[in-house]
Amino acid sequence: MNQAKVPAWVSVGLIPLLNILLAFLVSGLVFLAIGEDPIEAAGYLIYGAFGYDEGIGYTLYYATNLIFTGLAVSIAFKAGLFNIGGEGQAYIGGLGVGLLCLWFDSSLPLIVIAPLAIIGGALFGAAWAYIPAYLQARRGSHIVITTIMFNFIASSLMVYLMVNWLKAEGVMSPISRTFEESAWLPYMHDLFSPFGLDIGDSPLNMAFILALLCCVLYWGLVWHTRWGYQLRTVGTNPTAAKYAGIDNAKVTIWVMLISGGFAGLVGVNEIMGVNHNLLLNFTAGYGFAGIAVALMGRNHPVGIILAAMLFGALYQGGAELAFEIPTITPEIVVVIQGLVILFSGALENMFKGKIEGFFLRRAAA
Amino acid sequence: MSDQTHPYAIELEGISKRFGAVQANKDIGLQVPAGTIHGIIGENGAGKSTLMSIIYGFYEADSGTISIDGQQVDIRNSQDAIKVGIGMVHQHFMLVENFTVLENVILGAEGGAVLNQGISAARKELKRLEQEYSLDIDVDAVVEDLPVGLQQRVEILKALYRGAKILILDEPTGVLTPQEADHLFRILKSLTEQGVTVLLITHKLREILASTDNVSVMRQGEMVAHRETATTDKEELAELMVGKKVRLKVNKDEAQPQQAVLTAKELSFFDGQGVERLKKVSLELKAGEILGIAGVSGNGQSELLNVLSGITPMASGEIQFAGQTITANAAKTAAQMRDLKMAHVPEDRHKMGLVTGFEAYEAAVLGYHDSSDYNGAILMDRKAMLDECNERMAAWDVRPPNPHLKTANFSGGNQQKIVIAREVEQNPEVLLIGQPTRGVDIGAIENIHEQIVKLRDAGKAILLVSVELDEIMALSDRIIVMFDGAIVGQVDASEADERTLGLMMANAWNEEQGAQE
Numbered sequence: 001m002n003q004a005k006v007p008a009w010v011s012v013g014l015i016p017l018l019n020i021l022l023a024f025l026v027s028g029l030v031f032l033a034i035g036e037d038p039i040e041a042a043g044y045l046i047y048g049a050f051g052y053d054e055g056i057g058y059t060l061y062y063a064t065n066l067i068f069t070g071l072a073v074s075i076a077f078k079a080g081l082f083n084i085g086g087e088g089q090a091y092i093g094g095l096g097v098g099l100l101c102l103w104f105d106s107s108l109p110l111i112v113i114a115p116l117a118i119i120g121g122a123l124f125g126a127a128w129a130y131i132p133a134y135l136q137a138r139r140g141s142h143i144v145i146t147t148i149m150f151n152f153i154a155s156s157l158m159v160y161l162m163v164n165w166l167k168a169e170g171v172m173s174p175i176s177r178t179f180e181e182s183a184w185l186p187y188m189h190d191l192f193s194p195f196g197l198d199i200g201d202s203p204l205n206m207a208f209i210l211a212l213l214c215c216v217l218y219w220g221l222v223w224h225t226r227w228g229y230q231l232r233t234v235g236t237n238p239t240a241a242k243y244a245g246i247d248n249a250k251v252t253i254w255v256m257l258i259s260g261g262f263a264g265l266v267g268v269n270e271i272m273g274v275n276h277n278l279l280l281n282f283t284a285g286y287g288f289a290g291i292a293v294a295l296m297g298r299n300h301p302v303g304i305i306l307a308a309m310l311f312g313a314l315y316q317g318g319a320e321l322a323f324e325i326p327t328i329t330p331e332i333v334v335v336i337q338g339l340v341i342l343f344s345g346a347l348e349n350m351f352k353g354k355i356e357g358f359f360l361r362r363a364a365a
Numbered sequence: 366m367s368d369q370t371h372p373y374a375i376e377l378e379g380i381s382k383r384f385g386a387v388q389a390n391k392d393i394g395l396q397v398p399a400g401t402i403h404g405i406i407g408e409n410g411a412g413k414s415t416l417m418s419i420i421y422g423f424y425e426a427d428s429g430t431i432s433i434d435g436q437q438v439d440i441r442n443s444q445d446a447i448k449v450g451i452g453m454v455h456q457h458f459m460l461v462e463n464f465t466v467l468e469n470v471i472l473g474a475e476g477g478a479v480l481n482q483g484i485s486a487a488r489k490e491l492k493r494l495e496q497e498y499s500l501d502i503d504v505d506a507v508v509e510d511l512p513v514g515l516q517q518r519v520e521i522l523k524a525l526y527r528g529a530k531i532l533i534l535d536e537p538t539g540v541l542t543p544q545e546a547d548h549l550f551r552i553l554k555s556l557t558e559q560g561v562t563v564l565l566i567t568h569k570l571r572e573i574l575a576s577t578d579n580v581s582v583m584r585q586g587e588m589v590a591h592r593e594t595a596t597t598d599k600e601e602l603a604e605l606m607v608g609k610k611v612r613l614k615v616n617k618d619e620a621q622p623q624q625a626v627l628t629a630k631e632l633s634f635f636d637g638q639g640v641e642r643l644k645k646v647s648l649e650l651k652a653g654e655i656l657g658i659a660g661v662s663g664n665g666q667s668e669l670l671n672v673l674s675g676i677t678p679m680a681s682g683e684i685q686f687a688g689q690t691i692t693a694n695a696a697k698t699a700a701q702m703r704d705l706k707m708a709h710v711p712e713d714r715h716k717m718g719l720v721t722g723f724e725a726y727e728a729a730v731l732g733y734h735d736s737s738d739y740n741g742a743i744l745m746d747r748k749a750m751l752d753e754c755n756e757r758m759a760a761w762d763v764r765p766p767n768p769h770l771k772t773a774n775f776s777g778g779n780q781q782k783i784v785i786a787r788e789v790e791q792n793p794e795v796l797l798i799g800q801p802t803r804g805v806d807i808g809a810i811e812n813i814h815e816q817i818v819k820l821r822d823a824g825k826a827i828l829l830v831s832v833e834l835d836e837i838m839a840l841s842d843r844i845i846v847m848f849d850g851a852i853v854g855q856v857d858a859s860e861a862d863e864r865t866l867g868l869m870m871a872n873a874w875n876e877e878q879g880a881q882e
Contacts, residue, residue: 220744224744226740226745229734232720233731236721237722239717240718242676242717243709243718
C-alpha cells in the first residue's frame with residue numbers, strides 16, 4: 001500500500017514548533033506557580049538570548065558545543081547505536097586539546113597548533129569511544145552501558161590527572177597553567193573588529209566555524225560516501241547489511257570513532273577557545289544535552305544546528321533571566337530545558353498522529 | 366436457520382477508502398450469506414487487506430456502511446468488531462509463543478484480576494467449543510511446541526472464544542503444507558455448518574475453488590465480480606483478477622544442463638539455540654538448469670540459502686564454487702561470494718533484500734555499493750546510480766518509475782522487481798533465488814518467471830527456493846524436497862506431481878510407500 005505524503009514543512013517545521021510552544025506554555029504555568037509573570041520572564045529570556053550582540057554571541061558559543069555533541073550522538077544513531085558517552089568523550093577530547101596546547105604553545109605558531117589540537121581533540125575523543133565500540137562490536141557488551149560507565153571513568157581520570165600531574169604550580173585549585181596566546185583560538189569579536197564591526201565581547205570563537213564545517217562533513221559522509229551508505233544500512237536494517245556483505249562490527253567501530261571525534265571537539269571550543277587552560281568539568285553536561293539536540297534535530301545537520309541554537313538560547317536566555325529576576329534560580333531554567341526535551345523528545349509523537357491525519361485528510365479531500 | 370436471522374451475515378455498501386492519492390477501496394459492495402465460506406481474491410494491492418482492515422476496525426472507511434445480520438454497525442476499532450461478532454485470523458499469528466493454548470485464548474479476555482476463576486471457566490468453554498467445532502487441540506500445550514497448522518487452530522479458537530460468528534482469515538495457507546491446508550478447509554466447512562460465516566482472503570485460485578461457496582474478485586480497489594464458486598473456474602477468476610488473459614504455465618524449452626558450477630557436500634548449520642537446521646545437505650547445481658527446492662517454510666531452505674551465499678558461516682561441510690573450496694575454516698563472506706559472481710535474491714525482501722527507508726536508487730545497489738560503477742574517488746557517483754536505476758526501471762517495468770521514491774512505498778511486486786533486477790543485471794554465474802514471487806501479483810509473476818528462464822537459457826545456474834508448489838513445478842528442471850533440515854527427496858520436474866511433492870514435504874512419502882508395500 002502506498003504511503004500517503006504529509007507535507008515536509010509539517011513534519012520538520014510545524015510539529016517541532018508546536019512541541020516547543022507547548023513546552024513554553026507549561027513553563028509559563030511553572031512561572032505562574034512561583035508567582036512570576038511568565039510574559040515578563042519570556043521577554044527577558046528572549047532578550048537575553050537574541051536581544052543584543054553579546055547575548056547572541058553567548059548563544060552561538062553554547063550552540064557550538066551542542067552542535068559537536070549533537071553530531072556525535074546523531075552519527076552513532078545513524079548506525080543504530082546510542083552513544084550516551086558524549087560527555088566523557090568531550091572531556092577526554094578536551095584533555096587532548098589541552099595537552100597539545102601545553103606542549104606546543106611556546107614553540108609553535110597558532111597556524112600549526114590549531115590543526116594539531118583539533119586533530120588531537122578528535123583523536124582523544126575517538127580513542128575514548130573506541131573501547132566501548134570494541135566491546136560492543138567484538139564482545140557484545142551493550143554500548144549504552146559501557147559509554148555511560150566511561151563518562152564516570154573519564155571524570156575520575158581527569159580529576160586524577162589534574163590534581164596529580166597537570167595542576168599549575170602555586171595554585172590552590174586543579175587547573176593547569178594558562179596557555180601562551182599562540183595557543184588561543186581567535187575570538188569572533190577580534191576577527192570582526194578590523195573590519196569595523198563590533199559584535200560585542202563574547203566567548204564565541206573560531207570553533208563555531210569548525211562546528212559548521214563538521215555539519216558539512218557529516219552530511220557528506222552520511223549521504224554521499226559508500227561508508228555512509230553502509231552506515232545507514234547497518235542502522236536501518238542490520239539483516240540487509242549482513243546480506244549485502246557489510247561488516248557490521250567494523251562499521252560499529254568506525255562510526256563510534258567518528259562520534260567520539262565529534263564529541264572531542266567540544267574541547268577545542270572550551271579549552272582552546274575560551275578557558276585557555278585545562279580544568280575540571282568544562283563539559284558541563286553538553287554531552288547529555290547533545291542527545292536532546294540530536295533527537296530534536298532529527299539526525300540531520302541542519303536540524304542539529306537549529307536545535308543547538310534553541311538550546312544555546314535557553315542556556316544564555318536562562319542565565320539572563322536568573323540574573324534579572326532574583327527569585328528565578330538557575331534551576332528553573334533547567335526545568336524549562338527539561339520541558340523542551342520532554343515535549344520535543346519524549347512526547348514527540350503526541351500530536352504527530354492528529355496533525356498528520358489532518359493533513360492527510362486535507363490532501364485526500 | 367431461524368426466521369429472524371437476516372440472510373446476509375455481513376453486508377457492505379459503498380465502502381471507500383483513500384490513502385492520499387491512492388484509492389485503496391472504491392465503492393465496495395459485498396453480501397455474504399450466513400453460514401457460507403466466501404472467498405475474496407485479488408492481486409496484491411487490489412485492496413483486499415484494506416477492506417478487511419476496515420471490517421475489523423483497523424481503519425475507518427471514508428464512506429459506506431457495514432451491516433451485520435441486517436443491523437448497520439459502526440466499527441471504530443477491533444473491540445467494536447469483536448463485539449459485533451467478527452473475529453480475525455491474521456496471516457502472521459498473534460500468539461504469545463511461550464504461553465499455553467489456554468493462556469493465549471484468554472489473553473485480553475481474562476475475566477478479572479484473579480486468573481484462576483477465569484481459567485477454569487475458559488477451560489470449560491474451550492472444551493465445549495472444541496467439541497462443537499471438532500477442533501482437536503491440547504489446551505495445555507505450549508504454543509511454540511505446536512506445528513503451525515495447530516497454531517492456526519489456536520487463532521481460530523481465540524476468535525470463537527470471543528464469540529465470533531464471522532471469521533476473517535487472511536492468507537491462511539501461506540505457511541501450511543497442502544495436507545494441512547486441506548485440513549484447515551475441513552475445519553472451516555464444519556464451522557459453517559455450525560452457523561459461522563467465513564471470509565477467506567487469498568490469492569491462490571486453487572484454494573478458492575476447493576473450499577468456498579461464493580467468491581468475490583477485487584481489482585485495483587474495486588469489486589469487479591461476484592461468482593458462485595461452482596459456476597466459475599480457474600481461468601475465469603484469473604482473468605477477472607488481472608483483467609486480461611494470463612498464462613498460468615511458464616513457457617520454457619527443455620533444459621540443457623551443462624557442467625556443475627556449484628557443489629555442496631554435507632553442509633551442516635546450527636542456529637543460535639544449537640538446533641541443527643541443516644543436516645548434511647549435499648547438492649549439485651549445473652549451468653543451464655533451474656534446481657527447485659520445495660518444502661514447507663522453516664525446513665532449512667532459508668539456512669541453505671544463507672550458508673551458500675556466505676551470509677552465515679557453515680558448521681561443517683564444503684562448497685565448491687568458481688574454482689574455490691569453501692569450508693568452515695576457509696569461509697567466504699557475502700561480499701566475497703558476490704565477487705565470485707554469485708547473486709542472491711533473498712526470501713524476505715523487507716528483512717533482507719531491501720532497506721525500506723532507502724530511496725529506490727540506493728536500494729538498487731545494495732551489496733554492490735562498493736563497486737567502482739557507483740563510486741568516485743571519495744564520494745558515491747549519484748548520477749551513475751540514478752541513470753542505471755532509471756534504465757532498469759524502464760527495462761523491468763517498475764512502477765512508478767521514480768528512483769527517488771522510498772522503497773517502502775513501492776508495492777510488493779515492484780519491490781521484488783527492484784531486487785531481482787539488481788541481482789540478475791550483475792550477470793551472475795549462479796543465482797540463488799528465494800520466494801521470487803511471494804506477495805507479487807500475477808502480471809509481475811509472469812515477468813519474473815520469464816526472466817529466470819531467460820537467465821537459465823543463457824547458461825547460468827539457478828537455485829530456486831519456493832513454498833509455492835505451483836511455482837516450483839512450473840519453473841524447475843529438477844526438484845529437491847527439504848524437510849527438517851535434510852533433503853528427503855529428489856525428482857525430475859517432468860515426473861513431479863503435487864501429491865508426491867506434498868507428501869515428501871510432510872515427510873510422509875516414505876511412510877506411505879512403506880504402507881503400500
